[in-house]
Amino acid sequence: MMKLTSTLKYAALAILFAFASCADDDSVIITPEGETPNPDPVNLAPEVEVYEATKIHNNLTLAVNAGKDFAFLLDKTGQKVHEFTFDESLGNDFEILPNGKLLGIFKDPNAQINFGGHGGIVKIMNLNGDVEWEYSLSNSDFILHHDVEMLPNGNVLLLVWERILEADAAAQGSTNPGDIYPETLMEIDINTNSIVWQWRSYDHIIQDDDAALPNYGIVADNPHKINVNYNPIANGDLMHANGFDYDSNKDVIYLSVNFYSEVWVIDHSTTTAEAATGAGGNYGKGGDLVYRFGNPRAYDNMMGEVRGDRNHYPNLLENGVQGEGNMLLYVNGFAAGFSTVYELEMPTTFSLTPNTDNEPNVVWSYVNTDIFSSKISGAERLANGNTLICEGDFGFWEVTPEKEVVWRYNGGEGSFFWRAYDYEVDDPILASFGL
Template identity: 35%
Template sequence: MPSHHAMNAMRIALPTLLALALALDPALALVGVGVGVARADCPADLSGDQQVDAGDLAVVLSSWGTAVGDVTGDGTTNAKDLASILGAWGACPAAPIEWTLLTATNGTATNAIDSTGAIVRSWTGAAGGTSVGYLRSDGSLVRPTVHAAGTFSGPARGGRIQIFSPTGTLTNDLLVSTSEFQQHHDVRPMPNGNILCIVWEAHTLAEAQAAGRQTITTEFWPDSILEIQPTGTTTYNIVWRWNMWDHLIQDVNPALANYGVVADHPELIDINLGLVSGGNWSHCNSIDYDPVRDEILFSSRAFSEVLVIDHSTTTAEAATHAGGARGRGGDILYRWGNPGNYGRSTATNRFLYFVHGATWIDEGMPGAGNILMFNNGDRDGTVNDYSSVYEIVPPRDGKGNYSIAATNAYAPSAPAWTYGAPGQIYGGPIQCGAFRTLDGTTLITLNNTARTFEVNSAGTVIWDRANTGLTIARAPRYRMVNGVWVGP
């Protein structure tokens, strides 16, 4: 903090500096000092005219000690802001090229829009999207879509992944749909060019009952995760696989498979959770990959949970309880939102009531390594529903493993950041979501009201769009940085 003498000197100097600003631009004396909207990449441009000049200097000097001329974000206009103005003097850098992707689930288009809402690129798929279209770093698009001829039929059924070149040409048309499995909801491109897919995996009624499922009258479709490697226009290899079926537990019948004490095994999933509707059970709806930790994050609507598994295993290890970088095979490394699923609920530790859109916050973004999710908030009853976006800090020990006490639920006991309160937003019980942006803001989509909007860390809405006539599950934003597209 500056000394008392330094602060007195600064106060004495302010009139002189303000006079200097007027000398640099005499027009300020006539029009007064104004504050516009500064771009995130040019925060010293307080007047919003794409120049850091005498007008911005005048704003800082005339609002000293208040928040009006705050450039650095500490809430006060002070010497740091003055230094920022002088250091950034001149024209702002060219505005970055940014695209927000809108993939319609009720139409065949994925559109890229700019900050004004204008469509700058459009791709046309074979059918409606199942969730989100993703832009790769080279500008190619990966778009999951409906395969109506597939064997499986359930919420957000897909079965077809189309890949478009940076110029918009369809290069791959992959049917991820057999009698054994079918893609649904979300996919996620990986840095190595492969694609992670959520798929239903078919098991018979008899198999489900032998595995310990009690209430069931149909087939049983627990989710699996495939990593596919495109090899041709219509061909691919499955290079890695994880099956939820291999990580189940039940505490009802010791004569059946998977018997154990549910509360002693948070790394396993209770086969008797929830309902089975036409085969659909776990209803996983989003997937993301962390290349730093080599881990996969996914969300389950049916379980009201977000879950993490290890991707460093082989497929064989992923079917067991050992192996991989964490030594746990394909067991659940971490889960959060509904501890009652593993017998450790209290009156206050449930946070999720249906969940969609779980994502890692990537390196280089505020909150890197944390988890962002959309809590639909479809609570019991009809009068207390509201949605929230949560950011949580997963509990990791010094070795990077997820820590949990013997009888407690996984931490944290509360989100690190929340947007959404009673009466503020409600997305309904369907696909919605949120993505963190490179500017540290959060882009939120409410499917039921066709709205995508952006909030800053204080929860102030700074951009708002009506997706009239479209059903949009989530909307990621990408920025061109040094010739490559960067996004969530």
């Protein structure tokens, strides 16, 4: 059972804001040096380190705690206006759906596959915390992990680690020392709990290590295929995909693949049978990659810049926000030692050609050497054109298109935020929570 508690109501906040003054409290407005302080002081929580009232977007932030048993809605003054608590730990995604229901992925406490970000259970809950739908997949061969999304057709899209035994993988050309756990996508009909569509990365591998084994080919000549031996790793978690986004206009799925430092584009218009092959679907490639970007070296392409050094949350910009049709990508930046947020122009027509610069154009980026999270994290575009950045092991930043920091929230020691989702203060679905 999930318990919901409102820790602060907006009616009370409105009164508080109306009567707050520097004379009777310790309110602090932080402004850049040389600028006039904001005229109407407000009570800021100590976690708020930067607050520019005239430049921030007055939205609510859903702070999703990776691997923890709670999440909360946060306003820009740092007040937790609503809190969600759960019986199980998140593993990792949780969001408020447009219909006001709650969708989350949770950890199976008895999981046999337990890489970072493992889950095993996905739930849809109502406002009272009652579970209206639940789906579990957690055994020695499969486990749900990281991300979950409800598709426009009402089905739920899930990310799955699938175990392939070492002997079977080796027979297909894998050089990995042990069992491997490549990525699978499953679409579940919540009315029947049946798998209505599936894509397996393992159906689209290539290797150039042994010509006598299946899947042999020149990696550089086959950019639509996945080099199964790009990243051998002792525990078998070769790819460690961590998030996806669905593009309803193009009917494709963008999948962030952390250990390949790439985003893969997968044709969702295929049937499951076509998705297991290299033919069919709107793009004629079946389940082969329609497009990929971030790390051309992953398919032995020496052309194009490597920008995807580990990455999270391929967030397609939609619903009329600035840059609609582009993608925000949080690049964790292992090599650089700092993280970068890129806004990338998605091509109108997907093209993936050998020995060619296939990388998308950079429309906007934000670099701040104070921002570095080696795991989790993400970015959202706000209605006023600002960008909300979740630095997973710190907190949240809001920056303007001109790259001015106008809000910063320090979650404190031990912070581990999966993502930050944006909700408008007047969003009707929040009224259900008493906000």
